[in-house]
Amino acid sequence: MRRWTFFLSFFSGTAAGTMWRFDLALAGALVLAGIIFWFSHIFYYRSRSRVLFLATIFCFTFGLAAMRGTLSLGPVSRPLDVFVGEKVQLSGLISAEPDEREKTVRLTFTPDHSDEKIMLVAGKYPAHFYGERLVVRGKLDKPENFETDTGREFDYINYLAKDEVYYLINRPELESLGASGSWLVSARGQLFRFKNFFLTRLTSVLPEPHASLLGGIVIGAKRGLPDEWQDRFRVVGLSHVVVLSGYNITIVSEAVLKVFAFLPMLWGLAGGAGAILLFTLATGASTTAVRAAIMALVALLARATGRVYQSLDALFLAAFLMILIQPKVLLFDISFQLSFLATFGIIVGPPILQKYFQKVPERFGLREMTVTTISAQLFVLPWILYKLGQLSLVALPLNLLVLAFIPFTMLLGFLTFVFAPFAYLAYLFLAYDLWLVEIFAALPFAAVNISYFPLWLVALVYLAYFWFGYKKRARR
Amino acid sequence: MFSGQKKVKWILVFLLLFANFLVWQSVNGDRSRDFFTLAVLDVGQGDSIFIEDTAGHQILVDGGPDQSVLAELPKLMSVFDRSIDLLVLTHPHADHLTGLVEILKRYRVSGVLEAGAIYDSAIYDEWHRLLKEKNIPVVVARRGERVILADNSRLEVLAPSVSWQDRGAKNIHDSMVVTRLIVASSSVALLTGDMESDLEDRLLSDGTNLSAQILKVGHHGSKTSTGGSFLRAVAPKFAVISVARENRYGHPHPQTLGVLQNFGVEILRTDELGTITFRIDKSAGVVFLERGRFE
Numbered sequence: 001m002r003r004w005t006f007f008l009s010f011f012s013g014t015a016a017g018t019m020w021r022f023d024l025a026l027a028g029a030l031v032l033a034g035i036i037f038w039f040s041h042i043f044y045y046r047s048r049s050r051v052l053f054l055a056t057i058f059c060f061t062f063g064l065a066a067m068r069g070t071l072s073l074g075p076v077s078r079p080l081d082v083f084v085g086e087k088v089q090l091s092g093l094i095s096a097e098p099d100e101r102e103k104t105v106r107l108t109f110t111p112d113h114s115d116e117k118i119m120l121v122a123g124k125y126p127a128h129f130y131g132e133r134l135v136v137r138g139k140l141d142k143p144e145n146f147e148t149d150t151g152r153e154f155d156y157i158n159y160l161a162k163d164e165v166y167y168l169i170n171r172p173e174l175e176s177l178g179a180s181g182s183w184l185v186s187a188r189g190q191l192f193r194f195k196n197f198f199l200t201r202l203t204s205v206l207p208e209p210h211a212s213l214l215g216g217i218v219i220g221a222k223r224g225l226p227d228e229w230q231d232r233f234r235v236v237g238l239s240h241v242v243v244l245s246g247y248n249i250t251i252v253s254e255a256v257l258k259v260f261a262f263l264p265m266l267w268g269l270a271g272g273a274g275a276i277l278l279f280t281l282a283t284g285a286s287t288t289a290v291r292a293a294i295m296a297l298v299a300l301l302a303r304a305t306g307r308v309y310q311s312l313d314a315l316f317l318a319a320f321l322m323i324l325i326q327p328k329v330l331l332f333d334i335s336f337q338l339s340f341l342a343t344f345g346i347i348v349g350p351p352i353l354q355k356y357f358q359k360v361p362e363r364f365g366l367r368e369m370t371v372t373t374i375s376a377q378l379f380v381l382p383w384i385l386y387k388l389g390q391l392s393l394v395a396l397p398l399n400l401l402v403l404a405f406i407p408f409t410m411l412l413g414f415l416t417f418v419f420a421p422f423a424y425l426a427y428l429f430l431a432y433d434l435w436l437v438e439i440f441a442a443l444p445f446a447a448v449n450i451s452y453f454p455l456w457l458v459a460l461v462y463l464a465y466f467w468f469g470y471k472k473r474a475r476r
Numbered sequence: 477m478f479s480g481q482k483k484v485k486w487i488l489v490f491l492l493l494f495a496n497f498l499v500w501q502s503v504n505g506d507r508s509r510d511f512f513t514l515a516v517l518d519v520g521q522g523d524s525i526f527i528e529d530t531a532g533h534q535i536l537v538d539g540g541p542d543q544s545v546l547a548e549l550p551k552l553m554s555v556f557d558r559s560i561d562l563l564v565l566t567h568p569h570a571d572h573l574t575g576l577v578e579i580l581k582r583y584r585v586s587g588v589l590e591a592g593a594i595y596d597s598a599i600y601d602e603w604h605r606l607l608k609e610k611n612i613p614v615v616v617a618r619r620g621e622r623v624i625l626a627d628n629s630r631l632e633v634l635a636p637s638v639s640w641q642d643r644g645a646k647n648i649h650d651s652m653v654v655t656r657l658i659v660a661s662s663s664v665a666l667l668t669g670d671m672e673s674d675l676e677d678r679l680l681s682d683g684t685n686l687s688a689q690i691l692k693v694g695h696h697g698s699k700t701s702t703g704g705s706f707l708r709a710v711a712p713k714f715a716v717i718s719v720a721r722e723n724r725y726g727h728p729h730p731q732t733l734g735v736l737q738n739f740g741v742e743i744l745r746t747d748e749l750g751t752i753t754f755r756i757d758k759s760a761g762v763v764f765l766e767r768g769r770f771e
Contacts, residue, residue, distance in 0.1 A: 102542060125577075125602040203582050207555050208546035211582075226543060421498055427555060 005057045007316045013062035014327045017069020021076075027066040034060030065327075072327040078116055078166060080140065088140045088169075090118075093180055094132045096163070097192050100124065102227055108165060109136060118167040119143070119160060122174060130192050131185040138172030150389035150449045155332065162328040191281055195219060198282075198417055205416060205423040210430040213242065217406060218413035219283045220244025220292075229434075232441035237377075237395025238402060241433075244288050245339055249276055249296035272300050288335060294318045295339045302347045311347045315340070334387055341383055342376040349375020352472050366404075373399050382461040385453040392447045394440045401436055405429050512629065512659055512756035514763075516692065517548040518746045521720035521727070522571035525667060525692060526552055527657060530758050531626035537564040537655065537667050539575025546578055548751055558583055562623060564631075565590040566653045566669030568600040580606045588614045589623070589633075593640040593651040616641045617653040627758045629659040634666075634684055635675060649695075650675060656688060662761025665690035665754075666710055668701070676706040686710045689763045690754060693717045693736070697728020707739050714742050714754075714765065721747040 016022055037056040041049055080088075095117065096108035107120040107128055120136060122128070143165075145156050160166070179186065199221055203211040212225040220243050233239050263271075280293040298318050302311030319340055322329060329336040350371045360367040377396060385391060412426035440446055509530050517524040519540025526549065527535040534553065539545050560583050563576055577599060579585065588607060592614070607614060615621070618639055623631040635654040645651045649672050657665040666688035672695060679686060691712035694701030696719045715736050719727045728745070736743050744752050744765070753766040 123598055125598040126605075127602075200581075205556075205558065207550035208543065208582075226547070424497060424556065425494060 002054070002057060003313070003316075005054050006061055007320065009058045009061035010065045010320060011323070011330065013065025014069045014323055014330050016062075017066035018073060018327050018331050021073060022066040022070045024067060024070065027063045027070070030059045030063030030066070034058075034063060068324070069327040073161075074116075079114070080111075080116060080167060083140050084142055084167070086140060087138065089135065089137045091133070091135045091177070093185070094128055094130055094134065097130050098128055108163070109134065109169075115164060116167070117163065117165040118169055119165050120172050120174070121168065121170050122172060126176075128174070128176070129179075129189065131180045131182075131189040133177040133180050135175040135177060136169060136172045137175075138169040141168045141170065142166070143168045148388070151451055152387070152389045158328065158332040162326065162332045191283075195221065195283060201417050201420075202413070202423075205420045206427060206430070209434065210427055213430050213434065214409070214413050214416070214426060216242030218410050219279075220289075221283075229437075232437050234390070235392060235441045235447040236398050236437055237392030237447075238398060238437060240338075240342075241402065241406065243335070244283060244292055245295075245335070245342075249279055249292050250299050269300070273297060276300075291322060291329075291336060292339065294322065295343050299343055299346055302343075308347060308351060312344075315343055315347060337383060337387075338380050341379045345375040345377075345379030346372055348469065349378065352469055369404065370400060373403060378465070382453075382458045385450050386455060386458045389450050389453060390447050391450050394443065394446050398436060398440050402433055405432070409433070511758055512625075512657075512664070513552065513753065514657065514665055514690065514756060515552055515751055515753040516716045516718055516744075516746060517545060518750040518752075519544045519548060519575060519718070521696070521723045521725070522575070523566070523669065523692070523696075523718045524548070524572075524575055525718075527631070528552070529625040529627065529629060533562075533625055534560045535562045535564060535623070535631065536560055536576070536579065538566055538572040538669065539563075539577070539579055541571040541574050543575065543578050545575035546582065549579075551751070552753070559586070560584070561586045563588045564617075564653060564655065565603075566667070567591065567648050567651060568593070568595040568597060568603070569648065569670065570597065570599055572669065573599055573603060577603050577606065580610065580612075585610070585612055588612055589617050589621075589653065590614060591636055591640040591651040591653050592616050592642065593648060594642060594644040595648050625659075627660065629657070629758075631655050631657050634679060634686075635671070637678075637682070647672075654679070656686075659756050659761040660759055663688045664756055664761055664763060665692065666712070667692045668694040670695040670698075670701070672700045673703045673706070676701065676703055680706060680709055688712055690714045690716060691741070693728070693732070695727075696723075696725070697732045698725070699729035699731045702732050702735060704735055707735060707741075712741055713763065714744055716752055717743065717745045719745060719747050723747075 017027070034056050037052055037059060041052040041056055045052060090109075090111040092109055092111035092114070094107050095110040099106040099108075103124070104121050105124050105128070107122055109118045109120050111118065118136075118140070120138075128134070143156050143160050145153055148154050160168075179189070198219070199215045202214050202218075205211075206214060209225055209229050213229075215221045216225060225242060230239070230242070233242055276293050276296055280289050283289045295315075295318065298311065298314045301314050302308075305311065322336065350368075353371050353375060357367055357371050360370050362368075374396065377399065381391075409426065409429045412422055412429065415422040416426050509528075509532075512530060513526070513528040515526045517526060517540065520542065522541035523538040524540040524545045525537040527537070534557075536545075536549075560579065563579065563585055565576060565588065566572055580603070616639055617633050617636060619633055619635060619637045621633040625631065633653065633655055636651055640651040643651075649670050652669045652671045652675060654669060654671055654675070655667045656663060657667070663685070666686060668691070676694070686706070686709045688710055689712060691707075691710050691714070693715050697717040717728050733743065746752060755764045755766060756762070757764070
C-alpha cells in the first residue's frame, strides 16, 4: 500500500507539474505539509496512524514531483524566443542521429553554449552525421501542433520539447565544419556508423522494401521503409515490429537466456542482461533504445522468475527512474506510455488469462505467445484509442501470425550480415510478413477510426480490467 | 519441442534444403530469354525505364523522383539480382536522378552514360561523389554512340550532338540524352527524357531517323514537348506517359493528349496502369504490350 501510494503520488505529481506549470510555492507548501504530517505521525500518534503516514507520503512525493515536473519545463520565455521569425546564423553540433525520411532528413541541432535544441528539416544531400559541427543559416520558427488523419490534435510542441527541442528551421543553409573533437561524441558516432554499416550490408543483398523491413525488425531502424508501407503497418497494428521497442530487445535477451539455459539461472540472467547492453550499444544507445532496454530487462525478469509482484515493482521502479530523469516523457512520449502499458499487460495478464486459452495447443510455445500477445494488446488498446483514435480490427490475428516468426527472422538478419546467402532465407520470411500486411491492410475494415474516445472512458476501461483481475484473484 | 538428436536431424535436413535452393538459384540466374523487355516503371512523378536484352544485360534509363524504383525493379529482375550493367541519366533533374542515386548505393553498377553538364544541385553532387567513390566508369553521351546488346541489337544515342561535359546549359533540358532502342534492325523505342520542342525540331532538321514503335512521351506529357511534325516523324504505335496521379504540374497537358489522340496512337499512362511492360520479339523486333496485368 505504501509503495503504491508513493508511485501514484509521484506519477500524478509529475503529470500535474508538466501539464500546468505548478506554482512552486504551492508545491513547497505541500512538501511542508508532508513534513508536518510526518512529525505529528511520529510524535503525536506514536506511529500508529496509517492514514497520516500515507498522507505524509502523498504530500511529500506529490509536491516534489510537481516541482521537478515544472522545473523540467524550463523558463516561460527562452533566450532564442526574440529571434523567432527572423533569419539567424548559429554554429553548433548535430546532437542526435539524423532521422532520414522519404524526402528530407531531420537533424537535431544544439547551438553552442545552449541547451535548447533546434530541429533542422534539411534536404537528404549532402548527407550529415551525428557529431558534425555546422554553421546554420535560416529562419527560426516554433513548431506547431497539427491535426492527424484521425482527427486528433497531435501535440507536436510537447513531443519535441521532451527532447529539449523548442525551435525549427526549415530548409536551412548548412555549412560543415567537420567532426566534433569530443571523444564522447565520436565514440557514440562510431556506434551509429556500425549500425549504418549493418543496414548497408542488408540493403546491398536484399530488395526493397524487404531490406528496410529487416532493418526495422532487427534493430528498429525503419530507415527507407516507404510511408506507404509504414501506413500499412499502422493500419494492421504492427508498427511496434518496425520501430525500436522493448519487444526487439526482449527477443534478443530471451534467445541468450535459452543459450545459457544449462547454467544456473543467475548466470543466464546475467547473459541476457549483457546481450541487452551490447544490443543497446549497437543500436546507438539513443534515449528510446535505452528506455526499450530497461523495459526489456523488466520483462526478462518477469518471465524468467514468474513473480508478478517483484516484476511489477521492477516495472514501476524503471518508470520512476525514467520519469525522474525526464519528467516530460510521462505525458508527452507515446512510445514510453505504450511500452509501459504493454509491459504491464505482459506481467499481470497471463496468470489471469491463462485458463481461458486451454484449447490453444501448447506446442511451440503457441499458447504462451497467444496469451502474452492478447495481454499486451488489451492494455495498450484503450490508450491507443484515446491518443490515436485508430482501432485495428486485424491486429490480434496478424500479431499472432507475424510475431511467431520474428525471433527467427531476427536471427536470419544477423546471419545475413555475417554471411550474405542467408538473405535468401530471410527473404522468404520477410515476403511472408509483407504479403500478410498488404492483404490485411487492404481489407475495407482493417482499421476503424474512432472519432470520440474521451479520457473518462479510458479510465473506466482500465478500472473494469482491475475489477476483473481483482475478482479472479479473490476467487482463486 | 524435439529431443536433442531429432533436433540435429531437422537442422541438417533444413540446411540441405537450403543448399539445394542456393544451387538452383544460381542455375536460374543465367537463364537466357527469347525476348527483350522494356518497362516504363511506376515511380510517380518522374521517369524510370528498365531494359533487358535476351542475354540478361540490364539498362536503367533514369531512376524516378524517390526510392520507389527500388521496389519496382525486383518485380522485373530476379529478386536477388543485385547488379545492373548500365545506368543512363538523361539529365540531372531530381525527378530523373534521385532513384539512380539510391540504385548506386545498393546495386553493383558497371557503367554510366550521361551528358555531364554542369548543374548546381545537392543530389547531382552526391551522384558524382558516389560514382567517384565506387570507381564506376562514366561515358559522356554524344550522338552516334552505341551500346551493343545481344542478338544484333543496340541502344543508340541520338542527342546531344555535342559534348556537354563540364559545360553549363541555359536550359538543362538542352543537354538531354535521347536514345533509341533497336532490336533486329527494327526501331523499337524512342526514349526522350524531358526533351522539349526546340530539341525535337533540331533532330528533325538534322534528318535523324526518329521512327519508333514506342514513344516515351517527352517531359511527362507537358505541352512544351511532342510537336505535331515530331510525332509524325516518330509515328509510334504506343505513346507512354510517365506521370503521377494528380501531380502539381498538371501533366499531361490536354493539348499534348489531343495531339496524340488526333494521331491515333494508343496512349498508356503510368498513373492509370502502373508499370507498363513491353516484350519485344528478338528475331523481328515486334513489340507486344503485356496487357494481362491491367485488363
